[in-house]
Amino acid sequence: MRIAEVVTGTYRIPLAEPWVSAKYRITHHEYVVTEIRTECGLTGTGWCQTIGVGGLAIEQLLAAYLATTLVGEDPRNTERIWSRLWDECHFLGPAGVTTLALATVDIALWDIKAKAANAPLYRLLGGMADSVGVYASAVNLHLTQDQLLAQVEAQLALGYETFKIKIGRNDPIDDLDRMRAVRKLIGPSRTLLLDVNQRWTSGEALVQLTALREVNPGWIEEPMLSDDVAGHAHLRRTCGVPIAVGEQLGNRYDFWAYIRDAAADVLQPNVWKVGGVGEWMKIAHAAQLANLVIAPHNSLELSCHLVGAIRNGYLVENIFGGNLSDLGVVEQPITVTRGRIELPQQPGHGVVFHRDRLGAYRLDPGRPVQREPSVHAGVGAGAELTQAADFH
Template identity: 30%
Template sequence: MNIVGLESIVLQSEVKRPVSDALHTFDAGTTVVTKVHTDEGIVGCATTHFGRAKAGAAILKTILDKEIAPLLIGEDPHFSRKVREKLWFATEYYGVTGITQFAVAAVDICLWDIVGKASGKPVCHLLGGARDRIPAYAMVGWYYERERDYLEHCVAAVEEGFKAIKLKVGKHSLEDDIRRIESVRNEVGPDVTLMVDANQIFDETEALRRGRAYQELGIYWYEEPLAPYRTEGYVRLSQKLDIPIALGENYYTRHQFYDAIRMNAGAIYQPDNRRTGGVTEWMEIGALAEAAGRKIASHGGGAGNVNILCALPNAVFLESGSLKHQEQGMFATELQLIDGSILLPSVPGMGTEVREAYIQKHRVS
């Protein structure tokens, strides 16, 4: 089997009520769908979403079409590490982090999707499955334009079946953080796991002060209190706090994860498919974390991440939004939530196929 072409498609959906964290407002609503075609008619699919950076999708499409696509012709999709090395050296002049890695990641996910479809199995089975489901938390505790939406979304997630919720903190005072945490706790009860995410907003002193408050409130993990390059700061926080530190969504490739893991910067590492580099890098990062006795959780959800996490014995959580109304959504593969965990999809490949009707409705280029 050989690759005969790459197709990239930009989708735009309206963001009627943007949500925010301590640092960002997510109002872009653009997605790049990458399709890698083979001579056997099997097509691999990946999606790259941009919550911010409205020009990002067009830039990524240019890299995929002009730089990446010609390099893939004639390659065997089974040789993902060979392709990864080829693309790495072809794009490193632009920088070894950043949007070029988004492109490499999209291709890698497509290759694994092709291999899974060709074998008739979910990619997790090819990676060596560790489980058939993964605990999931609902990322619903955003800063909303309407304050009442905050509690309504958190309560609705528990009613839907999630047993864990992540809350955004740090946009305002510590007192406001405590109010947000306690208000959700009062609504959902003592048995729902709560995590908090500060999205890089603090300096080290403030991160320590707030971390002490969060751990007194019984928070499960304290995510990204510092900018990702403050590795030594993360090390010091991890030494001074009892609450587990989670980090990694802004790390690129196994090399940045290796440095953080080696220095004991945190307890839970959170690869993001776009920045990490795809399935191939994910599995290597998971092995590095396992060897160091550290846990893995995803930044982002979807069937692709379920396939990866179910192949990692040290994975603890999948990030997810609500699974309601999936039949109207982007993806052809619908996920199932049972007893707080999302089941591994049975469809061959990554489960990343985009509905054709959705593409036709939202396509802009």
């Protein structure tokens, strides 16, 4: 079996409504989709996502430098191909654009590999479970308290038992009041996860988490800048709340630093950001040696296969409004039933993009993207909250 052709493109898809976290205001997701076709007729599809910046750079790295070097390779040699591309691109950078580009290739290769084995991806990778748990996630810092409670109530009605809420408003008392209200709504036995998107300093994190222990968080996600491994290790020893990190970490070495320094309780590798399926599995197995659980960030349709393959998988994240099914660009939407996914049984990962719908969002590599800056000053009071409420 040999690779005959590699085709890639970038698609800028608008969200139904803007998302606001402690750091970003997000209006679009950009998807870079790579299709690898073989001489024997098997085709694999891989993709990565950015929050609205950089998709065209990833596409050009693939199209101008990497795609032609794949022709003639056996697509089942995933480790060999990934290692060569990693070595070629490492001077450009060990993460970021580099690993996002490699992820689209690696995911497509594993799709082919599973199809050739006539097996769903999760079973080829390990087959630990045929169904996986899912938690409800949303980017909701800008919502009023009443809007937030209405959102969580709707998720409760769908049968979810675990909920992730954005915090990090300008007034920390506002955060605490909102989380008290959410805890009251979901009751004492359900799980409440908190995500501050790296907003706090080390001292702020300790003070805020001391107060937030009242609502019994299942974890605090990204309490500080993800580059600060030592700070997370100190916080983990002192704050009394489990630490979850990984959304912004870009390769296995970043995760190893957290494992080595006992700086986290839960690791959240994003399959796109770490370079694809093979690298994600290496991180999961390394975490197992340290008795850590894995709760992958984003990519619902692919993350369900990954969690289903491993022993130390926790839950899959469903970011409402942000998965491929909600965006309406896949032919077979994934179904979450009362907080669980029965894993797809067709060979491969099962994701088939709806080409006409996806094609409507195609970016022209030669044309500048018209957009507003995505980083904002904060949410929480006065004009900021009024402006945020105008999104609805």
